[in-house]
Amino acid sequence: MPYSIFKRLVQEPLLHFLLVGFLLFLFYDYRQGLQSEAPNRIVVMASQVEQLSARFKLTKLRPPTKVELDALVEDFVRDEVFYREALAMELDQNDAQIRKQMRIKLEYYLEELSTDTLTDELLLAYLEQHPEKFQEDAHYSFLQLYINPQQHQNPDAIAKDVLHRLNNGENAATLGDRTVLQSFFSLTASRDVDNYFGNGFSDQLAQLNNNEWAGPILSSYGLHLIKVTDQVASRLPEFNSIRKNVEREYKAQRRTEQKDQAYKIMRERYQVIIEPAVADKTSAGEHANSANP
Numbered sequence: 001m002p003y004s005i006f007k008r009l010v011q012e013p014l015l016h017f018l019l020v021g022f023l024l025f026l027f028y029d030y031r032q033g034l035q036s037e038a039p040n041r042i043v044v045m046a047s048q049v050e051q052l053s054a055r056f057k058l059t060k061l062r063p064p065t066k067v068e069l070d071a072l073v074e075d076f077v078r079d080e081v082f083y084r085e086a087l088a089m090e091l092d093q094n095d096a097q098i099r100k101q102m103r104i105k106l107e108y109y110l111e112e113l114s115t116d117t118l119t120d121e122l123l124l125a126y127l128e129q130h131p132e133k134f135q136e137d138a139h140y141s142f143l144q145l146y147i148n149p150q151q152h153q154n155p156d157a158i159a160k161d162v163l164h165r166l167n168n169g170e171n172a173a174t175l176g177d178r179t180v181l182q183s184f185f186s187l188t189a190s191r192d193v194d195n196y197f198g199n200g201f202s203d204q205l206a207q208l209n210n211n212e213w214a215g216p217i218l219s220s221y222g223l224h225l226i227k228v229t230d231q232v233a234s235r236l237p238e239f240n241s242i243r244k245n246v247e248r249e250y251k252a253q254r255r256t257e258q259k260d261q262a263y264k265i266m267r268e269r270y271q272v273i274i275e276p277a278v279a280d281k282t283s284a285g286e287h288a289n290s291a292n293p
Contacts, residue, residue, distance in 0.1 A: 042080050044073055052076060110262045118247055124239060126250045133249055134242050137189040140205050141230035144183060145176035147216060147223040159216035159223045166213040166225065181221065187230065197221070205231070 052072040056064040064072065092098045127134060145162065149155040162175050185193070190202035198220035208214045208228045215225040239246070 042077055044076060048076065049073060107259050110259045118250070120239075120243075123243065123246045123250055126253075127239060127242075127246050130249070131236050134236060134245060136235050136237060137191050138202065138206065138234040139187040139189055139232040140193060140202065140228060141186050141188070142184075142205060143172065143227040143229065144181070144185070145172060145225040146179040146181055146221065147225070148177040148179070149222045151177055155223055156216065159225060163213055163215055163225050166227075172213075172227075176225070179221075187232065190234070197224075 049069070053064055053069055056068065056072060086092065092102075145166075147155050147159045147162065152158045165175060166172060185196075188196075190205075193202040193205065194200065201217065201219055204217045205226065205228055208226060210228050210231065213225055213227045216223040217226055218224075
């Protein structure tokens with residue numbers, strides 16, 4: 001098989017979907033085999049004993065004695081016995097917390113089923129499809145003069161008058177209303193500007209010319225006259241500088257897709273019946289009665 005064809009097959013989502021189904025089939029078959037072979041048999045493997053010993057050493061900074069290790073193993077067996085007996089008594093049924101923990105654990109295992117080989121070619125394609133996830137914010141340096149709407153009957157007229165005086169050369173320090181807001185922002189990221197003044201404020205800054213007073217611009221505080229002194233446009237960094245971020249985002253998306261594919265496979269094994277709510281039944285009955293006097 002030519003390498004190019006093999007490569008396309010490896011990246012084919014349908015192949016991933018079928019692989020998830022096959023792995024789930026093997027997992028179910030394996031679990032059924034364990035349960036049918038010896039349901040009352042508990043095997044503590046050597047690797048598990050080593051894990052218990054390593055965990056003890058990590059916390060106590062020394063290896064366990066034979067008596068301590070035997071106690072750790074017996075406690076492990078105790079957990080398993082209680083766990084199996086609790087399942088036999090169906091204590092896991094109708095417990096929201098247990099259901100949630102079981103779901104979280106299963107989803108964790110499903111996340112590890114990804115078969116992708118993370119090549120630069122694959123990550124570059126993902127970056128091209130989702131540039132907005134890695135775009136650097138625009139940055140702005142600007143002065144602001146505040147006009148407090150609570151102190152003026154017509155704040156818009158006041159703002160326009162102050163703007164006219166600024167453009168005629170009056171000193172900005174002598175104009176505007178008193179406020180605790182800072183008057184100068186130096187190359188501040190657009191998201192930080194929006195966090196400070198309210199969503200959309202930075203978009204209005206992007207429309208302004210440098211070194212010219214403009215406004216008024218509305219914020220969550222009131223009205224502002226703005227003089228942008230510097231701005232750096234939003235940009236997409238070089239791939240090599242953000243490769244780890246791209247890889248992290250790609251893996252997160254693939255984990256979500258993997259879980260969705262697995263859920264689709266598992267859901268097909270069930271017949272789902274959703275009964276109407278009591279209120280729906282009542283309204284349906286009332287409608288039937290009114291239709292048949």
